[in-house]
Amino acid sequence: MAANGAQDSFSPSDVLAAVLTMRGGEQDAKKKAHAYLESFQKSKTSWGTIIGILQSKAEPEATLFAAITLRGKITYDLSTQVPATELPALRNQILLLLKEFAVGPKPIRVQLCVCLAILAIQMKDWNDVLPSVVQSLSDSPESHACILDFLRVLPEEVTEGRKITLSEDDLADRSKVLLADNTDRVVQLLINYSQSSPAAARNPQLMECITSWLREVPVSSIVHSPLLDVVFQGVTADDCSQEASECLCVMIRETRDVDESQESIRVLFPRIVGLQPRIAIAASEEDTEALKALTKVLAIAAESWSVAIARQPSHFRPLVEAVLECAARDKDQDVIEHTFLFWYELKQYLVLERYIQSRVEMVDIYSKLVDILLKHLQYPRPESGNETDLFDGDREQEEKFREFRHQMGDTLKDSCEVMGVTECLTKVLNAIQVWMQKHASEVSDTNVPNWQELEAPLFAMRALGRIVDREEDIVLPQLMPLLVQIPNHEKLKFATIMVLGRYTEWTAVHPEYLEPQFNYIVNSFQADSKEIIRAAALAIKFFCTDCKNLLSGQVLQLQTFYDQVLDKLPNQSKEEVTDGVSNVVAVQPADQTYTLLKTYCDPLIQRLMTMANQATDKESKIALAVFVQNVTPAINRGDANPAVKYWQEVFPILSTVLENFLDFSPICERICRCWRNMIVSYRTAMSPLLPEMANKLANGFTRSHEGCFLWVTGTILREFSEDRDSVDQATTENIYSFFEVQATAFLRVMTELQPTDLPDAIDDFFRLMIDALLYYPQKLIPSTLLVPIFEAAIYALTLEQRDPLVSTLHYVRDLLSYGSNNPASSEGLPEVAAQQIKVIILSMLQSHGLGLVKQVMAGMMLTFPRDCFADGSGVLLALFEMIPGQTAAWVAQTIQLLPEGTVSPADANNLMVKIKDKLSTDDASNIRHVRVLLQDFTNSYRRRNVAPRDGLGQLEARSQDAAVTTTAAAAGAGITLLPWDPASDTHAARMTMQRHACGWDAEAVPYWQKRVATGDKLLFWILLSGAGDGETLLAAAEHGQGSAADNEERAPPLRDTATRVGRTARTPTAAAFVPIGHIALDEYPARNELFGLPASTLWIKSFYISKAMQSGGLGRKAMGQVEAMAAGAPFCSAALALDTTHPTWQRRAASVRLYGTEEPPAGAPPVRTNQAWYARQAYSDMALPAAAQEEACARVEGRDSLGYYAWTDPETGELVKIPTVYMYKMMG
16 A cells, blocks of 8 residues: 555555455554555545445445545545546536435435535536536436435535635635525525425425525525425424424524514514423423423524513513423423523623613513522432432433533522522522421431422522622521531532632621631531532632631631641642631731741641652642742841741752652652742742752753753743842852753753653743743853754654644744844844844854754644644744745755655645745745745645545544644643624623723724624633533632633623624523633734735734733633634634734833833843734734835724824823734744
């Protein structure tokens, strides 16, 4: 099985044999078969074999593989492998195959329809697509399925058309020809088919076709056609209930603009309400699917028309009552979740002053909803009667129920906002009191009857905590005494602890309730249940954080408690309790800091010494690190820091433990974390410890090769460099010498090991190098270390892991910038020194430039994860800007080294001709076009020769490039983007709040609502993501530990309610979330033309991360996600662009009020500017075109002109013109 490009022909028998091997062969045989099939999919000679397999009617799995392969060939290879004159023959062949597979199998038939649709998009002279397809396939009833499948996939494929190699103009033209010009024809075709027979009217395919074309056809055309009756009849038909319900839901969503859709709503409303009697029938027959279909239709109608309900509550009340009935009749909790979004949407209007009367009319509805939710919140009663296993061993069902309860908790909060806090809490109080009256006398040590009825209101009280004001003094004073009397049952005790921990802010302003609550929590640590202990540890953290001043007098008693319980706690709980008690220590007077640290930490040190021979003891070091992080007393300049005094005493003990366990990574990492916290917390006060710490770090890395030692080294380099006014010259020199020792040690290790043996250390090393370049360029670049480090960087580029590659590429880009006129940092660098450094960089490239180009291009074509493409091309761009002629020659040499057959001589020659043509002019913008050419070439090479195509996955194959795909898919882990809802007042209010926190464009939110609604602006919330650790971690999020914006820590969560992303429909989840920022993508065609950018370029705008969450890498992760989104379908952006404040202006004192920053002290490095940050993300400056400089072209938002922002100083009212810079980044 030859490599791609060397295979002359593929016989059907060989291909079928390889498919059979993939299904059941040995592992080695599977690998060979996989390589063979992958080569087959990309070969120019495979077209005939694919058609042959499809014609031979081989077994279904092989035939489906052939159909999927044909789809990939038409998508990627049509323009390069099939002459235009042969396209009609290919079309006719697909039509013949569709007739052959008209009766099935359906997956093959659908794939062939997709092939035909993709071919239709690319055949620019085929303008009668629908008539010709219908005519070709209408000669037999069996072929009707083909027509319906084709009609369904055509709008979907046109929408995703950017993945096809067509220009934006061509794609727009084909979209008009294929979709817009055919809407009337398609509607009539579907009407004719639906009327052809009763079976046709109930065909699920018909419903799917209507759904697909609702994106293109005005909804009024369907509502006022016979198709509406067909859809409603389908909702109650067994044959197509699910498909018809989904079709009706999409139809209803299209009427969300109630003012423009009044006539359609007038027709739909009575028909939808007329479905209500079927709710009781479906519930009585226990037909869950029918009940779910009805609930979705009714809930989506109510959600879409929520503003109309708020305006006319009496008229639309039957619809609201129908949704409520669905929730009430849902015995097994299968459908109620579909109503949550509606209750939220309606609440959003009812809490507005203008709808106060409607709110009064709907209070009884929400009151009934609370009663329903309190019942649904109850844990099940196990059929087996085993109270210790409520879900009869079904762990999946148990986890689903836990998640479901938190969703219901969000809806409880919605109800509370409509009813009022007092009324809602009163229901909770009444439920608890009723249980007490009925069952309190029956409680024993071993039995708590009907405990589920008591636990549910406790959970509800916890869920309501976020919206209950800390000043509430009507119901909570009655509830709190009851809580500490709750019977001793594991579930009840857990729920009570979580409630008390949720209301610590209330307790802080009602100190008379603190003692019984705190004692209840402390006593809970005696429980046998691990869940209770974990909950108690989290509650202790909250009490000690929110009530730290009230507890300050008990700091010594807390130490006794802390020392007693610490060894009994699981790891996470140890850190939480430590976090809590350290906050109480932190509010003590500074003159007590040393004594208290000894009191609290000496036992921890003793544990370390006792456990020194057990390498698993890492929790005590985490506890020490938490104390270091939290206990930072305010000390006058010149005074000794008492905390540092204590850490000096224990430093030898930590060092001894470290030396004994240098071969155990967890110990190394945690002690390094502790030391790093010391540097960050106490900064220059740590100077007395620096020499000894430096020795330990150097010795630690030399012996262990662990990257954590380099991590701390970078912290020292950065912290002391950023505070130079407090550091003497000798210390600065010693720190740099220490850095050189670490760098030399790393280079020595690199000569002994492969990069794959130490990717984490490589990541940490080049992060260290970025800091060294930023603060010591005049020392590092002329040194003898420069070339070895550069060679190590080239060597490291052979890796395939994202993080070390990103760090290495960023270092290389920063280094190359010193060979240009725009270095990464030129602050404090004399002109003579800057020129000398430039000469050194250019000289080094003469001997190492070819090696760098070879490795970067190899990475872009073969091994780099997608996230690294832009940085790789950024390296090449930097080289072209400095030495264009030589770089072009190096690129040509690299292409000549590619394997024979992987790239044609014509393609290679065409690339070099275009590059030389761009370089032959004096226009600097042409350098950017060279970058585009290289991006296109490497992407094309990768797509044809490296990236796996669809079809092998279902054969259970595993290709080498799958790891690359996985790595790319993991970009931005820890960050989620959710679309902003322009129709939601709550979303708008939170956006305004965040823009105020940002200090910019708060008044632009109404205009953004219009742009987002039309699809011209894509605006996303930025969320923290990651798996939680049970209910306790979710409670931590609820408690506000992950604050959204600096002034909205306690703001309620939002709901996922957006029904569109750009111009594409989506189904919102109604899930609650707390945004930590936002980011947008805008379309600016005029700007793209002005700057000479590709037409598909999108502009990153409105980017904000809460200041409390900055400096943690979240901004970089958000950028990574939005870049991956922009580069993928349906956007397929060739580039991203942005504008930001000019660095010169941002460093001025005048910018302090806008950015909320402080001027750096004399002698310290200036603040990191926005431009510098974006440059680190691989964005390059682009000059404002001369035409724009002469004629100011107003920006779409109207806030500024090209070349500057117009900002009104809120204090003086003065209009300030803030100069801007423009940046761009080519996408892979």
